[in-house]
Amino acid sequence: MRPPAVRMVDVAALAGVSAGTASKALNNTGQLSQETRDRVLQAAAKLGFTPDSRGRALSSGRTYTVALLTTDSTGRFSIPIMRGVEDVLSAGELATVLCDTRDDPLREQTYLRSMVARGVDGIVVTGRRTEPRPPIDVPLPVVYAMAPSSNPRDASVIVDDAGGAAAAINHLLSLGRTRIAHITGPATHRSAVGRAEAVAATAGEALCGEPLYGEWTERWGRQATDVVLRQNPDAISCGSDQIARGVCDRLRELGRSVPEDVAVTGYDNWPVMALASRPPLTTVDPRLEDLGRRAATLLLKAIAGRPHHGVLELPAQLITRESTLGS
Amino acid sequence: MRPPAVRMVDVAALAGVSAGTASKALNNTGQLSQETRDRVLQAAAKLGFTPDSRGRALSSGRTYTVALLTTDSTGRFSIPIMRGVEDVLSAGELATVLCDTRDDPLREQTYLRSMVARGVDGIVVTGRRTEPRPPIDVPLPVVYAMAPSSNPRDASVIVDDAGGAAAAINHLLSLGRTRIAHITGPATHRSAVGRAEAVAATAGEALCGEPLYGEWTERWGRQATDVVLRQNPDAISCGSDQIARGVCDRLRELGRSVPEDVAVTGYDNWPVMALASRPPLTTVDPRLEDLGRRAATLLLKAIAGRPHHGVLELPAQLITRESTLGS
Numbered sequence: 035m036r037p038p039a040v041r042m043v044d045v046a047a048l049a050g051v052s053a054g055t056a057s058k059a060l061n062n063t064g065q066l067s068q069e070t071r072d073r074v075l076q077a078a079a080k081l082g083f084t085p086d087s088r089g090r091a092l093s094s095g096r097t098y099t100v101a102l103l104t105t106d107s108t109g110r111f112s113i114p115i116m117r118g119v120e121d122v123l124s125a126g127e128l129a130t131v132l133c134d135t136r137d138d139p140l141r142e143q144t145y146l147r148s149m150v151a152r153g154v155d156g157i158v159v160t161g162r163r164t165e166p167r168p169p170i171d172v173p174l175p176v177v178y179a180m181a182p183s184s185n186p187r188d189a190s191v192i193v194d195d196a197g198g199a200a201a202a203i204n205h206l207l208s209l210g211r212t213r214i215a216h217i218t219g220p221a222t223h224r225s226a227v228g229r230a231e232a233v234a235a236t237a238g239e240a241l242c243g244e245p246l247y248g249e250w251t252e253r254w255g256r257q258a259t260d261v262v263l264r265q266n267p268d269a270i271s272c273g274s275d276q277i278a279r280g281v282c283d284r285l286r287e288l289g290r291s292v293p294e295d296v297a298v299t300g301y302d303n304w305p306v307m308a309l310a311s312r313p314p315l316t317t318v319d320p321r322l323e324d325l326g327r328r329a330a331t332l333l334l335k336a337i338a339g340r341p342h343h344g345v346l347e348l349p350a351q352l353i354t355r356e357s358t359l360g361s
Numbered sequence: 362m363r364p365p366a367v368r369m370v371d372v373a374a375l376a377g378v379s380a381g382t383a384s385k386a387l388n389n390t391g392q393l394s395q396e397t398r399d400r401v402l403q404a405a406a407k408l409g410f411t412p413d414s415r416g417r418a419l420s421s422g423r424t425y426t427v428a429l430l431t432t433d434s435t436g437r438f439s440i441p442i443m444r445g446v447e448d449v450l451s452a453g454e455l456a457t458v459l460c461d462t463r464d465d466p467l468r469e470q471t472y473l474r475s476m477v478a479r480g481v482d483g484i485v486v487t488g489r490r491t492e493p494r495p496p497i498d499v500p501l502p503v504v505y506a507m508a509p510s511s512n513p514r515d516a517s518v519i520v521d522d523a524g525g526a527a528a529a530i531n532h533l534l535s536l537g538r539t540r541i542a543h544i545t546g547p548a549t550h551r552s553a554v555g556r557a558e559a560v561a562a563t564a565g566e567a568l569c570g571e572p573l574y575g576e577w578t579e580r581w582g583r584q585a586t587d588v589v590l591r592q593n594p595d596a597i598s599c600g601s602d603q604i605a606r607g608v609c610d611r612l613r614e615l616g617r618s619v620p621e622d623v624a625v626t627g628y629d630n631w632p633v634m635a636l637a638s639r640p641p642l643t644t645v646d647p648r649l650e651d652l653g654r655r656a657a658t659l660l661l662k663a664i665a666g667r668p669h670h671g672v673l674e675l676p677a678q679l680i681t682r683e684s685t686l687g688s
Contacts, residue, residue, distance in 0.1 A: 099479075108440065109439075113436035113440070113461075131457070134444065152425075310603075
């Protein structure tokens with residue numbers, strides 16, 4: 035069934051070089067003229083030569099595989115991060131292995147042992163929370179994406195959550211809104227607290243009442259709307275798109291129009307919420323694919339012996355839609 | 362940094378056997394007494410011996426890695442399938458590599474060449490549609506999950522979509538509903554057509570008007586509600602939870618109560634829709650983790666030289682909630 039494999043010697047013969055020279059050219063090692071290297075690569079392309087990864091792993095000590103360790107079993111955050119990671123790694127012909135720990139420390143340990151035994155080249159660690167997390171203990175290059183390592187010497191890439199929240203508030207202020215309420219998730223979540231603090235700092239005098247902490251649900255958005263309306267806001271900034279969608283639904287039920295009476299902003303740019311909301315939500319996109327691309331780039335550098343140290347913060351992006359701009 | 366590795370000879374020494382015997386016991390090969398095998402395994406456990414996968418790959422010709430090829434870049438369907446696949450494979454210490462083709466045939470070809478070159482043991486192919494798909498051409502064991510191969514000799518595992526749709530209708534009939542309308546997705550999608558046919562066949566005389574085809578969106582659910590209400594239904598069965606959520610929202614806006622005036626059912630059991638809906642949805646759960654587990658089990662058998670041929674249909678499960686039962 036398996037077609038007869040094209041061998042390195044076939045490539046060497048067509049290129050008119052020795053097998054050793056062909057190997058050096060294909061593995062990008064040794065001292066060869068550019069012309070010889072090109073001739074071998076052209077011969078390999080012509081014959082459809084596929085390097086055998088296992089052989090390559092043996093000679094280089096590398097498996098050309100990177101593990102993505104995630105606690106986010108729904109995939110809502112890890113899938114866009116993985117796409118970004120793959121964009122960078124697949125260009126370098128590295129495979130990405132997704133390991134879903136399901137937030138279980140024992141499962142995480144098992145995966146890590148298996149990945150080390152399998153000889154992966156490096157690990158990207160991600161999750162669904164933004165709290166710093168304990169570093170993983172492996173003798174390999176590691177980059178943390180979204181949830182930074184609690185060790186500031188480790189390489190971490192995170193979203194500038196405060197900047198994203200501030201951008202939403204500046205947008206509301208630029209539209210002339212002067213009474214801005216804030217509804218968000220649990221006070222025990224760093225993402226909720228960080229966004230709320232940025233909202234308060236940016237809104238200043240325009241902040242209307244205290245930030246209201248609760249759950250990351252539409253239901254909480256609906257309930258909290260009744261509370262914040264007592265303060266008579268002309269804008270409600272929300273810590274997530276789910277909350278913002280609930281706010282829009284409740285405002286409509288109460289006969290208040292969005293954005294004419296009250297402008298509403300979300301956070302996440304999760305299409306199933308932000309676009310299905312009535313009206314569609316102005317929101318903050320954390321650009322998770324960018325996060326994945328940057329994490330993968332740092333990991334490649336670490337694998338090449340040039341590790342990064344410290345936390346890198348990437349900008350989020352404000353996306354404006356009808357919930358603040360009208361139709 | 363890397364702790365001194367425990368070597369096979371250390372295990373052999375502790376067990377009081379030769380290195381060759383230790384190797385046979387750890388690789389489960391050769392002729393050894395159960396007692397000797399146990400002694401070696403206990404010594405390995407005591408020392409925390411981790412077999413080197415690359416060494417194992419060389420001796421067995423296997424990489425103990427399986428690829429999951431998906432076209433579903435949002436991960437909504439592929440993540441639960443992957444969890445099921447991992448449940449089965451990780452018990453056998455196989456790693457799962459997720460390859461997201463983003464529905465791009467060129468990207469699919471690139472991934473397949475890379476996986477073959479890397480020597481994966483087998484491939485699970487999945488997607489976000491249920492249409493039969495062209496088989497992939499690789500010299501490896503392959504199992505198709507969700508979207509079956511168009512070659513009936515290939516091993517495919519699919520959900521009994523018609524059975525799931527019928528279960529929802531039988532539930533409505535058992536509640537005494539006699540005028541059941543059906544709203545679903547595009548007439549070009551096999552999942553929409555298959556469910557609609559099962560609804561019509563099961564409802565019989567109770568079917569109210571023709572099935573209404575449109576989009577898999579909440580907006581379509583709201584729009585279509587106005588159309589089907591002209592037929593005065595006492596139940597609306599929907600092809601997806603998104604449609605059903607839109608139907609519930611529109612019925613509430615029109616002052617009709619769910620389920621007292623009109624009972625509503627969804628399909629997918631997607632928590633973010635089915636639980637956030639007001640009221641929460643009675644729906645059909647396609648049990649995608651089961652699908653993944655079964656696909657992985659068939660793949661393991663194929664890798665062991667016992668391939669399955671043909672399509673295996675797994676049951677979906679009716680989940681009852683307030684949208685039919687009331688509160």
